Amino acid sequence: MPAKQKFYLTTPIYYTNGLPHIGHTYTTVVADVIRRYKRMRGYEVVMTTGTDEHGVNVERAAKKTGVPESEFVAKMADAWRALWLELGIPADEFVRTTDLQHVRTVQWLFKLCRENGYVYKGHYTGQYCIYDNAFVNDAKPGDNCPDCGRPTETVTEENYFFKLSAFQKPLLDFYKKNPEFIQPESRRNEIVTFVEGGLKDLSITRTTIRWGIPVPGEEPHVFYVWFDALTAYLSAVGGPDYEKRAMWPADLHLVGKDIIRFHTVYWPAFLMAAMLPIPKQVWAHGWFLMDASKMSKSKGNVVLPRPIANMLGMDALRYFLLREVVFGQDGNFSYDALVTRYNSDLANGLGNLASRTAAMIEKNFAGKIPKAGKLEPQDETLARETQTAIGDVLDYFEKLNFARALESLWTVIATADKYLTTEKPWALGDSEADTQRKATVLATTAELLRIVTVLAHPVLPDSTTKIWTLLGQPGSVSAAELDGLRWGQLTTGVPLGKPQTLFPRVEKSEAIERIESMANEERNPTAPPAPAPAVASSATAGAATAAAPAASEKIGIEDFAKVEMRVGQIKTAERIVGADKLLKLTVDIGTEIRQICAGIAQFYEPDSLIGRKVAVVTNLAPRKLRGVESNGMIIAASVGPEGRPVLAGFLEDVEVGARLK
Numbered sequence: 028m029p030a031k032q033k034f035y036l037t038t039p040i041y042y043t044n045g046l047p048h049i050g051h052t053y054t055t056v057v058a059d060v061i062r063r064y065k066r067m068r069g070y071e072v073v074m075t076t077g078t079d080e081h082g083v084n085v086e087r088a089a090k091k092t093g094v095p096e097s098e099f100v101a102k103m104a105d106a107w108r109a110l111w112l113e114l115g116i117p118a119d120e121f122v123r124t125t126d127l128q129h130v131r132t133v134q135w136l137f138k139l140c141r142e143n144g145y146v147y148k149g150h151y152t153g154q155y156c157i158y159d160n161a162f163v164n165d166a167k168p169g170d171n172c173p174d175c176g177r178p179t180e181t182v183t184e185e186n187y188f189f190k191l192s193a194f195q196k197p198l199l200d201f202y203k204k205n206p207e208f209i210q211p212e213s214r215r216n217e218i219v220t221f222v223e224g225g226l227k228d229l230s231i232t233r234t235t236i237r238w239g240i241p242v243p244g245e246e247p248h249v250f251y252v253w254f255d256a257l258t259a260y261l262s263a264v265g266g267p268d269y270e271k272r273a274m275w276p277a278d279l280h281l282v283g284k285d286i287i288r289f290h291t292v293y294w295p296a297f298l299m300a301a302m303l304p305i306p307k308q309v310w311a312h313g314w315f316l317m318d319a320s321k322m323s324k325s326k327g328n329v330v331l332p333r334p335i336a337n338m339l340g341m342d343a344l345r346y347f348l349l350r351e352v353v354f355g356q357d358g359n360f361s362y363d364a365l366v367t368r369y370n371s372d373l374a375n376g377l378g379n380l381a382s383r384t385a386a387m388i389e390k391n392f393a394g395k396i397p398k399a400g401k402l403e404p405q406d407e408t409l410a411r412e413t414q415t416a417i418g419d420v421l422d423y424f425e426k427l428n429f430a431r432a433l434e435s436l437w438t439v440i441a442t443a444d445k446y447l448t449t450e451k452p453w454a455l456g457d458s459e460a461d462t463q464r465k466a467t468v469l470a471t472t473a474e475l476l477r478i479v480t481v482l483a484h485p486v487l488p489d490s491t492t493k494i495w496t497l498l499g500q501p502g503s504v505s506a507a508e509l510d511g512l513r514w515g516q517l518t519t520g521v522p523l524g525k526p527q528t529l530f531p532r533v534e535k536s537e538a539i540e541r542i543e544s545m546a547n548e549e550r551n552p553t554a555p556p557a558p559a560p561a562v563a564s565s566a567t568a569g570a571a572t573a574a575a576p577a578a579s580e581k582i583g584i585e586d587f588a589k590v591e592m593r594v595g596q597i598k599t600a601e602r603i604v605g606a607d608k609l610l611k612l613t614v615d616i617g618t619e620i621r622q623i624c625a626g627i628a629q630f631y632e633p634d635s636l637i638g639r640k641v642a643v644v645t646n647l648a649p650r651k652l653r654g655v656e657s658n659g660m661i662i663a664a665s666v667g668p669e670g671r672p673v674l675a676g677f678l679e680d681v682e683v684g685a686r687l688k
């Protein structure tokens with residue numbers, strides 16, 4: 028077998044002055060979709076993301092929190108890495124610009140550029156804010172600092188400069204020879220015009236910043252922003268030893284449209300100067316706007332990914348981000364549109380088609396996909412249309428036109444719905460001919476569903492894995508080969524898998540309220556609660572300090588009397604979409620009926636709880652769990668190493684509302 032073709036793609040190396048919001052999530056999701064798609068086409072793929080950890084803003088943020096820079100950035104990097112993992116989009120290479128490998132790569136690139144005559148020492152003059160210890164880019168004498176409002180001063184410092192001016196012609200030639208380099212087209216024209224206007228040399232070091240990569244032998248010079256950050260793409264796949272890893276040059280840099288110039292002018296120029304291979308493509312995507320204004324931390328309109336993933340599942344967010352706007356353009360983000368798409372396209376569309384197809388096969392063919400019998404023209408039409416869609420979808424994926432790819436796929440789903448409505452397999456009887464016809468219709472629908480599942484996998488990895496299992500198909504959907512995908516490869520006669528919860532329908536206003544409530548909790552985390560006094564005495568209290576309450580501290584009866592507990596009776600119990608562990612209960616506590624959430628969903632069936640009498644803490648302040656209000660607490664024992672909850676109860680009959688003392 029020939030060696031696999033490689034594909035190397037990157038997200039930007041995100042700046043660590045805050046935590047990821049939906050904008051960063053968008054780029055990273057797109058990268059993950061492309062990674063999965065390319066793997067299904069047989070490529071060996073590496074996807075890199077990371078954190079840009081140097082510079083004055085990090086210096087300042089660290090000072091504010093009172094920790095050394097190295098500690099501050101380590102925490103940030105951990106948080107970013109953990110979130111990508113939680114959202115199911117971890118990178119193959121996570122590069123930090125404080126990594127030793129990266130430091131070496133930047134210094135090596137500088138050395139190459141200098142040896143080739145593209146670096147010189149000069150002076151940089153600019154407006155400087157003494158209070159913030161930073162140059163204010165683009166400020167003129169007399170301007171105030173945009174950060175603190177104080178007047179700036181004109182300051183001159185010694186810098187190393189990169190001879191960007193020498194690359195005007197080489198860059199223009201390169202763009203001409205590689206028309207695919209800058210995407211989309213509109214950005215390409217913008218960059219060409221910019222470069223045609225002339226390029227100024229670029230200051231690439233600073234002596235006024237402390238937190239940066241030192242220029243070897245030239246301290247106190249440190250590298251400044253782009254010479255450091257852009258190089259991370261190369262250090263992630265081997266740096267000076269990039270040939271061994273054989274991933275460089277990058278096949279695709281995904282960037283926001285605000286940083287396209289740095290990626291398509293500075294970056295190829297640095298690489299040309301060092302005589303290193305140049306990336307094949309830079310793709311600039313647009314912004315998600317909230318009420319038509321760009322999302323930003325300072326505007327406070329930032330959408331967070333985690334609450335959406337908790338409520339609707341990560342697949343729903345991925346689908347929405349890719350379906351809602353054409354990649355490369357700006358789009359509007361609204362919770363309303365998100366939930367509407369979830370219900371219409373996922374719950375009623377793909378989810379419903381999968382569950383009803385499986386249910387009919389279960390009922391009529393003992394849970395095994397039947398073989399199709401004689402094909403009618405309408406069956407053949409459906410097969411032909413689906414086969415055509417395969418080509419269209421792959422073509423759209425290849426052009427990173429995800430919106431159109433998904434649109435084509437959902438047209439196929441709609442065709443299947445119409446087909447079932449016309450053929451009415453449920454209305455057919457048990458005669459030989461009817462059974463044959465039923466088999467053909469259900470096998471045809473199952474085959475269509477299999478193909479949709481494979482094609483949708485890069486975008487909906489979790490739910491398509493579930494549908495694959497549901498259909499009882501061999502192997503895993505991620506291992507399906509897109510290039511060999513054809514109508515007629517369905518494995519029949521094998522038992523269906525267990526029924527799967529795919530996309531439970533949600534009530535729109537309730538879903539939005541819960542997402543917003545969870546987002547508020549994440550934005551304004553309440554201080555961690557003070558450690559509760561333990562009841563049992565502890566022999567390990569030796570480490571306790573005078574400031575912290577000793578673990579063995581006992582409470583007085585007056586403290587215990589503050590807790591009001593009553594006998595309650597469970598009236599209703601239901602599961603909560605987006606919260607696997609929680610049940611939503613209504614509990615009669617004698618004086619009123621309360622809504623209480625309890626973390627017992629994995630151990631108690633909702634129906635088994637109705638009528639059960641439980642011990643309830645009734646004077647706990649109401650709080651929200653996963654966005655659902657909980658007014659009280661049910662007492663349970665925590666058993667075993669996993670803390671399995673066992674509800675406290677009464678051996679004799681007790682009156683509802685009776686106080687526990």
Ligand SMILES: [Zn+2]
Binds near residue numbers: 159173175
């Ligand atoms: Zn300032």
